[in-house]
Amino acid sequence: MKMKDLGEFGFIDRIAPLCKINSGDVIRGIGDDCSVVSLSPDLYLLVTTDLLIERVHFLVDWQSAHTLGGKALAVNLSDIAACGGIPRDAFVSIAVPDRLNVDWLEDFYRGMADLADKFKVNILGGDTTRSLTDLVINVVVTGFSNPKETLFRNEAQPEDIIAVSGPLGNSAAGLELLLNPRPIPDTIASPLIYAHISPRPHLTEGRTLAKSHACNAAIDISDGLSSDLGHVCKQSGVGAIIFEEKLPLSEPLIKLARELTVDPLDWVLNGGEDYVLLASIRPDQLTDVMRAAASDGWELIEIGKFVSTPGIKLVRASGETTAIVPRGWDHFKY
Numbered sequence: 321m322k323m324k325d326l327g328e329f330g331f332i333d334r335i336a337p338l339c340k341i342n343s344g345d346v347i348r349g350i351g352d353d354c355s356v357v358s359l360s361p362d363l364y365l366l367v368t369t370d371l372l373i374e375r376v377h378f379l380v381d382w383q384s385a386h387t388l389g390g391k392a393l394a395v396n397l398s399d400i401a402a403c404g405g406i407p408r409d410a411f412v413s414i415a416v417p418d419r420l421n422v423d424w425l426e427d428f429y430r431g432m433a434d435l436a437d438k439f440k441v442n443i444l445g446g447d448t449t450r451s452l453t454d455l456v457i458n459v460v461v462t463g464f465s466n467p468k469e470t471l472f473r474n475e476a477q478p479e480d481i482i483a484v485s486g487p488l489g490n491s492a493a494g495l496e497l498l499l500n501p502r503p504i505p506d507t508i509a510s511p512l513i514y515a516h517i518s519p520r521p522h523l524t525e526g527r528t529l530a531k532s533h534a535c536n537a538a539i540d541i542s543d544g545l546s547s548d549l550g551h552v553c554k555q556s557g558v559g560a561i562i563f564e565e566k567l568p569l570s571e572p573l574i575k576l577a578r579e580l581t582v583d584p585l586d587w588v589l590n591g592g593e594d595y596v597l598l599a600s601i602r603p604d605q606l607t608d609v610m611r612a613a614a615s616d617g618w619e620l621i622e623i624g625k626f627v628s629t630p631g632i633k634l635v636r637a638s639g640e641t642t643a644i645v646p647r648g649w650d651h652f653k654y
């Protein structure tokens with residue numbers, strides 16, 4: 321069997337039994353946004369890692385080295401955010417092809433350092449080696465969380481409200497413009513491309529959700545709404561209904577879809593890399609969490625609810641209901 325037949329998540333299911341847990345302090349291993357280890361009754365250690373490969377995840381000339389450095393760290397901080405944690409240390413390993421010079425690499429690290437400063441993250445080391453072909457970037461980030469305020473994927477309850485911490489689909493629309501450049505006005509193209517090349521980790525948002533004690537589960541939307549909501553549903557043993565009319569679509573996204581005469585729904589459901597958080601909120605506390613979000617400077621947007629019947633359904637603007645099959649980004653299948 322080839323990896324493209326199994327897919328990333330089929331592969332993870334297959335190797336999970338081989339990822340051995342040999343100590344009693346592991347709260348979560350493979351399969352959540354971060355691994356979680358209990359350090360003391362009051363403290364969890366969070367660890368996450370992400371791999372970015374040139375030509376699979378990005379092209380070098382899509383963005384500056386500075387921007388790429390920022391993104392390599394940001395996508396890991398997003399996983400810490402999804403667990404409601406506070407990031408602490410980063411370790412950066414790169415395999416560098418001969419064509420990238422030292423100035424480029426310095427700019428890459430400067431991009432990472434600027435974001436690290438913003439969130440008070442230490443960059444403590446890593447490994448550097450030569451690559452014969454593509455640039456390979458691996459970042460590991462550690463963080464801490466309060467055990468009573470740590471968010472997992474598997475505790476969503478039927479009747480919980482599904483809410484997100486920002487607009488969906490912008491990154492996929494930006495990627496579309498990077499892959500197939502078109503003469504689109506800058507006011508439309510720039511914010512979408514920026515969303516793709518320079519995602520903002522929703523750490524403040526994750527902390528608001530964690531502190532609310534009203535969020536039963538959370539995940540960051542890295543692979544796409546359909547896939548990531550699918551992970552929460554599968555791991556929590558619930559289903560979901562989402563409402564097209566409630567999905568947060570940005571003005572540039574709507575305008576680009578109109579220009580290209582496409583339905584933006586595919587970007588929104590299956591695009592990925594938005595790095596906003598999806599949260600499962602107790603319905604009786606939704607207003608309180610929305611108020612807490614507003615006072616922390618962000619908006620929590622209700623898009624649907626969890627139900628006890630398995631499967632994800634989308635209620636279209638027309639009133640018609642369709643089943644959604646998780647088919648977000650899977651590198652082995654595209």
Ligand SMILES: [Mg+2]
Nearest residue numbers: 353399540542
């Ligand atoms: Mg994640």
